[in-house]
Amino acid sequence: MTNRTMTRRDFGSKVITVSAAAAAASLAAPAVLGAAKARVVVIGGGAGGGTVARYVAKGSDDIAVTLINDSPTYSTCFFSNLYLGGFRSFESISHSYDTLAADYGIEVVIDRAAGLDGNGRTVTLANGDTLNYDKAVVAPGIDFKFDAIEGYGPDAVETMPHAWQAGAQAKNLKRQLLDMEDGGTFVICPPPNPFRCPPGPYERISMVAHYFKSYKPHSKIVVLDAKNKFSKQKLFEDGWARHFPDMIEWLPLDITGGVKAVDVASNTIITDDEKFQASVANVVPPQKAGQIAQDAGLADESGWCPIVPETLASLQVPNVHLVGDAIIPGDMPKSGFSANSQAKVCAQAILAELASKQAFKPRFRNTCWSLITTDDSIKVGANYEATEEKIAKIEGFVSQADESDEVRAQTAAEARAWYDAITADIFG
Ligand SMILES: Cc1cc2nc3c(=O)[nH]c(=O)nc-3n(C[C@H](O)[C@H](O)[C@H](O)COP(=O)(O)OP(=O)(O)OC[C@H]3O[C@@H](n4cnc5c(N)ncnc54)[C@H](O)[C@@H]3O)c2cc1C
Structure with a gap:
């Protein structure tokens, strides 16, 4: 059976x-x-x-x-x-x-x-x-392309979770964050394009910062990015400056040369010229x-x-x-x-x-909401159509930096409603 x-x-x-x-x-x-x-x-x-x-x-x-x-x-x-x-x-x-x-x-x-x-x-x-x-x-x-970062193979994911497939990995990362001492350093390594959920690493940084601000205010977040720019960058950076001043250090590819290797035994992440010792390491490899x-x-x-x-x-x-x-x-x-x-x-x-x-003419849609902190959410989205070559963007929208608190709270409420709607649409 x-x-x-x-x-x-x-x-x-x-x-x-x-x-x-x-x-x-x-x-x-x-x-x-x-x-x-x-x-x-x-x-x-x-x-x-x-x-x-x-x-x-x-x-x-x-x-x-x-x-x-x-x-x-x-x-x-x-x-x-x-x-x-x-x-x-x-x-x-x-x-x-x-x-x-x-x-x-x-x-x-x-x-x-x-x-x-x-x-x-x-x-x-x-x-x-x-x-x-x-x-x-x-x-x-x-x-994952496990051969892309020296030392980061399938065996490394327990110590340095990627948490880019949910379930056990997300639980592992949460447990490590809960166990971390106040004053520790969370090092996150967002992957190169293309990857699952372009705003995801930056929403994660926001959510970890929110947790640190409430429970571990002396802690730091270091971002070793594989890119020089990222989705909704100005909006995230503006939110980080307002809500979590001096907590987050974002280091783009041009500064570090990217993550080259990890040493799992010492929880260390190695770039071209530097070693970053992490209290909690979140390495998201190329995909x-x-x-x-x-x-x-x-x-x-x-x-x-x-x-x-x-x-x-x-x-x-x-x-x-x-x-x-x-x-x-x-x-x-x-x-x-x-x-x-x-x-x-x-x-x-x-x-x-x-x-x-x-069969009708296909239409595609997407919106990605990202929560920065309690009731402060931003979004980016677009409509698409099928052309001969690709699924092509028709028109899009993105949150604005000068939006009111009410608009941001409304965007957060939209995101919660979307979660309920999409999971009902997937699972009945
Ligand atoms: C941190 C994070 C935040 C995100 N936030 C958002 C968000 O706010 N909004 C949004 O729209 N998207 C978000 N995403 C992206 C979203 O999760 C993915 O784009 C989406 O899950 C992709 O759906 P999928 O069906 O392609 O793959 P999945 O949802 O991963 O489903 C694939 C399923 O197939 C199973 N599977 C794989 N191989 C096999 C096999 N050989 N046999 C049997 N089963 C198999 C897997 O276990 C899994 O259950 C986020 C992603 C991350 C990592």
């Missing part, structure tokens, strides 16, 4: 619990249920994959949807910085797949997808099972598409996956679509909002092909 979640599917007014016996009966009685259903297998139950699975399942009763995720609980990276800052509990950013299984008839498989064979149209699970598909959607998020995308031949030499902008179909492997952080997203940032938006376009393309549903 594998650790599969049983599903219920609502056929009209009847809710049917699919037991092993019922499944066998349905196989034995195809005339009752009609022709074999098309099968969509989604790898990765995050912002992108969860949304595709839900939208395909609710879009047609003629498609069987299987969602594979390597853990029974998904903790969002979005709002994980707020968890670090003390604004959210870990439970409030953690979600199960129960509703997707119970209310949408999605077969949820808790296992790791170990391989995808584009010729045979099969996905192999770590437990050895093989699943056939008509369309596969690959949405595994990111993995690439999740490993399954690499192994399945979906990524190109950049480490990310090229797609057809109109449908999110892979340019490398037929009958496979990709959404979320793993793709080359044109002008869109790698964000949960983007992944959710791409997922709806992808679901529509699949429904058009497998269930003859009408």
